[in-house]
Amino acid sequence: MLKEERFNHILKELKSSNKVFFENLSKELRVSEDTIRRDIDHLSKSGLLVKVRGGAMSPSVNPLSFQDRTGLFSxxxxxxxxxxxxxxxxxxxxxxxxxxxxxxxxxxxxxxxxxxxxxxxxxxxxxxxxxxxxxxxxxxxxxxxxxxxxxxxxxxxxxxxxxxxxxxxxxxxxxxxxxxxxxxxxxxxxxxxxxxxxxxxxxxxxxxxxxxxxxxxxxxxxxxxxxxxxxxxxxxxxxxxxxxxxxxx
Amino acid sequence: MLKEERFNHILKELKSSNKVFFENLSKELRVSEDTIRRDIDHLSKSGLLVKVRGGAMSPSVNPLSFQDRTGLFSxxxxxxxxxxxxxxxxxxxxxxxxxxxxxxxxxxxxxxxxxxxxxxxxxxxxxxxxxxxxxxxxxxxxxxxxxxxxxxxxxxxxxxxxxxxxxxxxxxxxxxxxxxxxxxxxxxxxxxxxxxxxxxxxxxxxxxxxxxxxxxxxxxxxxxxxxxxxxxxxxxxxxxxxxxxxxxx
DNA sequence: TACAATTTTGCATAATATTGCAAAAATAAA
DNA sequence: TTTATTTTTGCAATATTATGCAAAATTGTA
The missing domain is CATH 3.40.50.10470 (Translation initiation factor eif-2b; domain 2)
Structure with a gap:
């Protein structure tokens, strides 16, 4: 299985459930947790997800484009x-x-x-x-x-x-x-x-x-x-x- | 077999399954993996696919080839x-x-x-x-x-x-x-x-x-x-x- | 057709990347 | 605080990729 296929699997699962866990992904993709950890590291550096303890979550919406929603300001x-x-x-x-x-x-x-x-x-x-x-x-x-x-x-x-x-x-x-x-x-x-x-x-x-x-x-x-x-x-x-x-x- | 024929074969296979492996292509086309590797190199430089470890993927399914959240690019x-x-x-x-x-x-x-x-x-x-x-x-x-x-x-x-x-x-x-x-x-x-x-x-x-x-x-x-x-x-x-x-x- | 020049191909080898493991460090929970 | 859990880091084994080279194939030219 290609690394990029794992990436797609992770991103797909993230899309449907908003959160993914190292343990589950490791079993699903039949690789060690370390590998999943590194995959998530890579994806997080690309901004496609954010790392959290135990797994990863979807990135919060719109980092830069629309800060003008006044709710964001104190x-x-x-x-x-x-x-x-x-x-x-x-x-x-x-x-x-x-x-x-x-x-x-x-x-x-x-x-x-x-x-x-x-x-x-x-x-x-x-x-x-x-x-x-x-x-x-x-x-x-x-x-x-x-x-x-x-x-x-x-x-x-x-x-x-x-x-x-x-x-x-x-x-x-x-x-x-x-x-x-x-x-x-x-x-x-x-x-x-x-x-x-x-x-x-x-x-x-x-x-x-x-x-x-x-x-x-x-x-x-x-x-x-x-x-x-x-x-x-x-x-x-x-x-x-x-x-x-x-x-x- | 002409080089162009190999290109066509690779692109055809890529179209149907979105990914190709050096090993398989080498057997199918009866040339060494090196030749396939060079073919893929050429196609990659032509913007038709993206190289990944072990083979190549079509750009649309490789999550890292484009940071295109909006699907904006033709x-x-x-x-x-x-x-x-x-x-x-x-x-x-x-x-x-x-x-x-x-x-x-x-x-x-x-x-x-x-x-x-x-x-x-x-x-x-x-x-x-x-x-x-x-x-x-x-x-x-x-x-x-x-x-x-x-x-x-x-x-x-x-x-x-x-x-x-x-x-x-x-x-x-x-x-x-x-x-x-x-x-x-x-x-x-x-x-x-x-x-x-x-x-x-x-x-x-x-x-x-x-x-x-x-x-x-x-x-x-x-x-x-x-x-x-x-x-x-x-x-x-x-x-x-x-x-x-x-x-x- | 024959010959030279160029390109393509396969191979050996060096460089690089990936993976899983284990120890150390950091973090959360009690 | 201590303890348990998670994360990071370094390492070694393995797999993949890039590079230079020589043989083979192809192309162009006379």
């Missing part, structure tokens, strides 16, 4: 996304970088909005598929599978060529004395470029990111124009940031 | 895609532009391939999500919803910064006297840049595009190194292109 992100809409009403050109918060923002943009969005965030594209009035300018670079963003020198060089009204900054750590910091060097540098390219910078942050620090400095808080969190704007936990003169939404 | 595109794989074995860096044919090519790249892909084709990204050894360099620009590609001056400027071993050209019209032409101006200009950036250019084309002309000139056929269609390489409809000294797969 309440905190939805709150931030809705607050952000008021900033988008008065601008033409917006820079948006990485992070799922910005996906939530994009998902809540009204379908008839007229906007130009400059981004290195590839996950944004399918979300904006039906916004025919939204122009998307993609910033190229080395694609990062984990963050689904383009990064690198090339991305920064491209970003410098544009002028935007607003920069919506997604992922970063915020600290009242250390300012904004990023976990990835290239991402941190890119954020600096984005700030220069935009007339106004708004930082979007879950309250859990407040008073945290990452390794790479981006900027001080006085360079930020607006801070948007999931907290009420008068929440005490935001007091530390009020002296910097930024607008808190 | 037989012609699958043949072209499988033929194209032989070019990818010896290169490091490949430029791929727009068109669904190139999506089929990407979908048939083995999961363990090591490759660097330079592209303005955003639809390529989710297909290559599980190819951890494939680096993707995205070329930025104005995103076009219909073609799912980035276009414009910016895209061309970026493309000029790279050197590639191979350029796989997707959508274009081919004519024996008019050469290659494109339907969209920016796309045509970009194709010229891609050709300059790559050491070798291969044009992928459905046979229905042969002897058709679009409005924007790209280049003459003598600048093309390889032509890959869904037709057998000795098909009479390809004769018009043979004088240009390009390799026809």
């Amino acid at each position: 309440d905190a992100k939805k709150v931030i996304a809705l607050k952000t809409q008021q900033l988008l009403r008065d601008v033409q050109t917006v820079i948006m970088d990485g992070g799922t918060t910005l996906l939530a923002v994009a998902a809540s943009i009204p379908i008839q909005s007229k906007l130009r969005i400059i981004t290195n965030n590839m996950a944004l594209i399918p979300i904006l598929a039906h916004h025919e009035q939204v122009d998307i300018i993609v910033l190229g670079g080395m694609y990062n599978r984990v963050t689904q963003t383009n990064l690198g020198i090339q991305t920064a060089l491209e970003a410098q060529k544009y002028q935007a009204d607003l920069y919506l900054m997604g992922t970063c750590a915020i600290h009242s004395s250390k300012g904004l910091t990023a976990a990835v060097h290239e991402d941190g540098e890119l954020k600096k470029v984005f700030m220069k390219a935009a007339a106004q910078t708004a930082v979007l942050s879950n309250h859990e990111k407040l008073e945290t620090v990452e390794f790479f400095n981006v900027t001080g808080l006085s360079d930020v124009d607006t801070l948007i969190t999931d907290l009420p704007s008068n929440d005490a936990r935001l007091n530390a940031y009020r002296p910097f003169g930024l607008e808190i939404l | 037989d012609a595109k699958k043949v072209i895609a499988l033929k194209t794989q032989q070019l990818l074995r010896d290169v490091q860096t490949v430029i791929m532009d727009g068109g669904t044919t190139l999506l089929a090519v990407a979908a048939s790249i083995p999961i363990q391939s090591k490759l660097r892909i330079i592209t303005n084709n955003m639809a390529l990204i989710p297909i290559l999500a599980h190819h951890e050894q494939v680096d993707i360099i995205v070329l930025g620009g104005m995103y076009n919803r219909v073609t799912q590609t980035n276009l414009g001056i910016q895209t061309a400027l970026e493309a000029q910064k790279y050197q590639a071993d191979l350029y796989l050209m997707g959508t274009c019209a081919i004519h024996s006297s008019k050469g290659l032409t494109a339907a969209v101006h920016e796309d045509g200009e970009l194709k010229k840049v891609f050709m300059k950036a790559a050491a070798q250019t291969a044009v992928l084309s459905n046979h229905e595009k042969l002897e058709t002309v679009e409005f924007f000139n790209v280049t003459g056929l003598s600048d093309v190194d390889t032509l890959i269609t869904d037709l057998p390489s000795n098909d009479a409809r390809l004769n018009a292109y043979r004088p240009f000294g390009l390799e026809i797969l």
